[in-house]
Amino acid sequence: xxxxxxxxxxxxxxxxxxxxxxxxxxxxxxxxxxxxxxxxxxxxxxxxxxxxxxxxxxxxxxxxxxxxxxxxxxxxxxxxxxxxxxxxxxxxxxxxxxxxxxxxxxxxxxxxxxxxxxxxxxxxxxxxxxxxxxxxxxxxxxxxxxxxxxxxxxxxxxxxxxxxxxxxxxxxxxxxxxxxxxxxxxxxxxxxxxxxxxxxxxxxxxxxxxxxxxxxxxxxxxxxxxxxxxxxxxxxxxxxxxxxxxxxxxxxxxxxxxxxxxxxxxxxxxxxxxxxxxxxxxxxxxxxxxxxxxxxxxxxxxxxxxxxxxxxxxxxxxxxxxxxxxxxxxxxxxxxxxxxxxxxxxxxxxxxxxxxxxx
Ligand code: NAD
Ligand code: ZN
Numbered sequence: 001x002x003x004x005x006x007x008x009x010x011x012x013x014x015x016x017x018x019x020x021x022x023x024x025x026x027x028x029x030x031x032x033x034x035x036x037x038x039x040x041x042x043x044x045x046x047x048x049x050x051x052x053x054x055x056x057x058x059x060x061x062x063x064x065x066x067x068x069x070x071x072x073x074x075x076x077x078x079x080x081x082x083x084x085x086x087x088x089x090x091x092x093x094x095x096x097x098x099x100x101x102x103x104x105x106x107x108x109x110x111x112x113x114x115x116x117x118x119x120x121x122x123x124x125x126x127x128x129x130x131x132x133x134x135x136x137x138x139x140x141x142x143x144x145x146x147x148x149x150x151x152x153x154x155x156x157x158x159x160x161x162x163x164x165x166x167x168x169x170x171x172x173x174x175x176x177x178x179x180x181x182x183x184x185x186x187x188x189x190x191x192x193x194x195x196x197x198x199x200x201x202x203x204x205x206x207x208x209x210x211x212x213x214x215x216x217x218x219x220x221x222x223x224x225x226x227x228x229x230x231x232x233x234x235x236x237x238x239x240x241x242x243x244x245x246x247x248x249x250x251x252x253x254x255x256x257x258x259x260x261x262x263x264x265x266x267x268x269x270x271x272x273x274x275x276x277x278x279x280x281x282x283x284x285x286x287x288x289x290x291x292x293x294x295x296x297x298x299x300x301x302x303x304x305x306x307x308x309x310x311x312x313x314x315x316x317x318x319x320x321x322x323x324x325x326x327x328x329x330x331x332x333x334x335x336x337x338x339x340x341x342x343x344x345x346x347x348x349x350x351x352x353x354x355x356x357x358x359x
Pocket of ligand 2: 197275
């Protein structure tokens with residue numbers, strides 16, 4: 001069986017496209033209780049962008065601090081309950097921010113129409129009804145959250161996405177001007193998420209002409225952005241990074257991620273390390289799995305003088321390392337893709353522990 005995926009319904013791309021948001025939302029404003037819910041990264045609270053949000057007096061604008069923790073099921077349930085109780089069902093949700101805010105917007109749009117706690121729906125195709133209209137406006141690029149069919153949530157038991165066709169945004173607004181203020185380290189770590197998506201998507205049994213075409217182009221863009229003559233944060237590269245993020249996300253959607261993401265999930269689950277940073281920590285030591293990708297990654301690290309600590313594993317207990325390796329081992333689709341269908345003959349919890357000890 002071949003994968004059959006739903007894409008974003010509408011995409012607008014280009015400098016200043018954020019100014020079109022008002023017009024885009026206008027045609028949806030008559031739905032449900034006739035107000036929009038804007039979920040916005042708190043970083044923008046006192047920045048000029050906050051004044052440009054096309055909110056009407058009846059709308060709700062909620063600022064969220066994404067630095068305290070990654071999106072949680074409790075946070076989504078509380079946001080949904082408080083909005084329903086005070087104002088009713090919104091016409092739509094607009095997420096303005098990075099992967100964290102986009103996941104909150106996707107998740108809450110689903111939870112407005114699906115009863116009970118979001119913990120009930122963590123997994124594939126558990127959501128029962130389509131959510132309300134939702135629009136994503138990325139302000140940092142790399143995770144591919146703008147295009148993916150999952151909204152990653154940390155719950156009391158698991159860190160797992162609400163994953164189904166209805167999770168995909170109805171509308172995405174890609175305005176490269178919005179990512180200009182991203183701090184250099186985040187620009188690097190989050191951008192590398194897309195680079196790693198491409199390396200992993202390409203190196204495994206699910207790679208195909210479709211995922212390859214996206215990965216090849218996204219990697220070319222990443223090389224321009226991080227290694228080219230005009231490398232670094234500038235207007236042209238911001239355009240390229242927004243497109244690379246989208247294409248890297250599409251590449252992995254039609255293929256699969258691999259060893260680095262399997263390790264990264266272990267790190268995030270046990271130590272709370274953030275996704276893109278965790279990827280960089282792990283990828284740095286995976287030269288035997290991805291020799292060319294890791295060599296190029298190290299060149300990018302050197303070029304941009306990025307701080308990536310080593311020797312972290314010395315601080316971890318054996319129990320923590322076993323716990324991380326167990327989380328990683330329990331992602332069979334990633335190992336199956338990266339190593340092959342006989343992966344269990346080659347990869348064990350013990351051998352994954354050794355990979356963690358390299359960090
Ligand atoms: P983020 O949303 O966590 O933000 C990272 C930091 O950058 C924050 O401090 C934020 O305030 C800041 N920031 C964002 N935009 C800015 C701007 N324009 N200027 C200055 N600062 C800005 O970043 P992320 O790396 O995009 O997202 C990580 C999250 O995405 C994790 O929660 C992860 O689980 C999730 N994720 C989701 C998917 C998916 O497919 N749904 C894929 C990968 C990761
Ligand atoms: Zn990723």
